[in-house]
Amino acid sequence: MTSEADLPPTAAAGTPAHLQHARPVRRMAPRSRSEPHRTATPLELFFDLCFVVAVAQAGVQLAHALAEGHAATGVPRYLFVFFAIWWAWVNFTWFASAYDVDDVPYRLTTLVQITGVLVLAAGVPRMFQDQDLVLSVVGYVLMRFAMVTQWLRAAACETGAARTVALRYALGITLCQIGWGLILLVPHAAYPYVIPLGILAELAVPVLAERSAQTTWHPHHIAERYGLFTLIVLGETVAAATLAVQTALDEHEAIGDLLPIAAGGVLLCFAAWWIYFAEPVHGRLRSNRQAFLWGYGHYLVLGSAAAIGAGLEVTVEFSVHQAHIGAVAAAAAVTVPAALYLFTVWLLQSRHFKQGAEQAVLPAAAVAVLACTALGRDAVLAAGLVAAATVAAGIVLRARRLNRRAA
Structure with a gap:
């Protein structure tokens, strides 16, 4: 028999599942790692399709650079753009695996993230051609600050070690976005040196946030x-x-x-x-x-x-x-x-x-x-x-x- 702990958060709060699901705002409780029949949601599939718009833009610009014989500049720029797309997708995916409640605030925040990737995609040609990072960074930061609000909401519903993990995520992501904003102020010649530091900082956030406890990803x-x-x-x-x-x-x-x-x-x-x-x-x-x-x-x-x-x-x-x-x-x-x-x-x-x-x-x-x-x-x-x-x-x-x- 399935226990209450194994049910999704929408069905584990003492209210019938169909009534819980109808509520526009629900408690962002962690989902169970052993939850049965856990599959991707329509919102997640829509999210993926929108992100592929940015992937396509990166691919087109890479093709143009390679065809013109500019592999030395085109490949590093492609790697950077693809990291931004991939990393925003990764963070949404792992958070959703642990805390997806599919209520109105969650959906609206996800749509903000989708908007961010579309802005990032619009800035990809400028980044390849002129090293103009402004539009792409604005889109990326928009996605990431939307992720901060999700972690703060999760922290508000958690206690103990789980709350600490959520707050570490929120703080780490915020600091990284401040860093990306500062990178826009440095000369283009410094990009090869400072951008890898920003990437390493982003990659370190999950490792540091979950060093004492892990989220309930499925x-x-x-x-x-x-x-x-x-x-x-x-x-x-x-x-x-x-x-x-x-x-x-x-x-x-x-x-x-x-x-x-x-x-x-x-x-x-x-x-x-x-x-x-x-x-x-x-x-x-x-x-x-x-x-x-x-x-x-x-x-x-x-x-x-x-x-x-x-x-x-x-x-x-x-x-x-x-x-x-x-x-x-x-x-x-x-x-x-x-x-x-x-x-x-x-x-x-x-x-x-x-x-x-x-x-x-x-x-x-x-x-x-x-x-x-x-x-x-x-x-x-x-x-x-x-x-x-x-x-x-x-x-x-x-x-x-x-x-x-x-x-």
């Missing part, structure tokens, strides 16, 4: 939320590549050059999906240490997944003579993020479910995809074939292991 819910966002980012990658191919065909009709890129891109995206969801990972998220390492590592998983789409745009532009780079550089725009994706997914989750020869499949595939860079114009198709062979090898080796176990 393992299955967290794994599902990360999986859904990965799906949406991969979908954006497919959409970006499709649009690039369509535009190139409309303007140049170079179908013979574009078909191998389209085929290789589809194979890469399908393989990326297959490999990520090969095994359910929520069972490994048992502690903050395990979950934080896995969650932080997804910066590389998601960032590389989005960058594959940007790279495919670059290769399309190169094939129709619109890019100002060589064949190897255009190929690397796809193979480098694809290899990083394969290795990072293995490092964070796949290796925990592999045995024997299975352990070598994804690292070897990452190296093979990188080696495809030397093929230049044929690199994308070759990388796609390597990714497809990787999936096939994983299926065969897993089947053999299960057959041996059954015997």
